Amino acid sequence: MSRVGKMPVAVPQGVDVAINAEQISVKGSLGTLVQSVNRLVTVKNEGGKLTFTPADESVEANAMSGTMRALVANMVNGVSKGFERKLNLVGVGYRAQAQGQKLNLQIGFSHPVVKDMPTGIKVECPTQTEIVIKGADRQVVGQIAAEVRAIRPPEPYKGKGIRYSDEKVSLKETKKK
Structure with a gap:
């Protein structure tokens, strides 16, 4: 599994994360950002931490889990700090x-x-x-x-x-x- 994808994303206070089948919406004090979810990655919100796991064992799913994690981490950082x-x-x-x-x-x-x-x-x-x-x-x-x-x-x-x-x-x- 991707090293970056293994690390969970901590959601700080004042940031709301909504996960749908098609997209992730992150809302904070500086605005709202939306990112579409890749079908090769499953996203879970567990106790204020977002985890990203590949849907299957393919190389593409492994790569996309790290990519999705990095994009969502930037979204969380952007709406909280900018x-x-x-x-x-x-x-x-x-x-x-x-x-x-x-x-x-x-x-x-x-x-x-x-x-x-x-x-x-x-x-x-x-x-x-x-x-x-x-x-x-x-x-x-x-x-x-x-x-x-x-x-x-x-x-x-x-x-x-x-x-x-x-x-x-x-x-x-x-x-x-």
């Missing part, structure tokens, strides 16, 4: 500004770039060169952060652009005569 991704702007005159559900970026183009945030995602700018994207769904938070970074990825010669706060950009040496 996820966040930090981005930094590097470059002279590069600025970011959060206005409600919109992110205004001035990143060296002739026009400002406006990025709309989907529902459930909050964007903050503690300083003009920092962006913090927060939400309950880990996949959506990561996807939005990747889309914002893709507007102006860090270039390899000066390192200017939008990068993750923990990203290391290795700079190339310029051409010699």
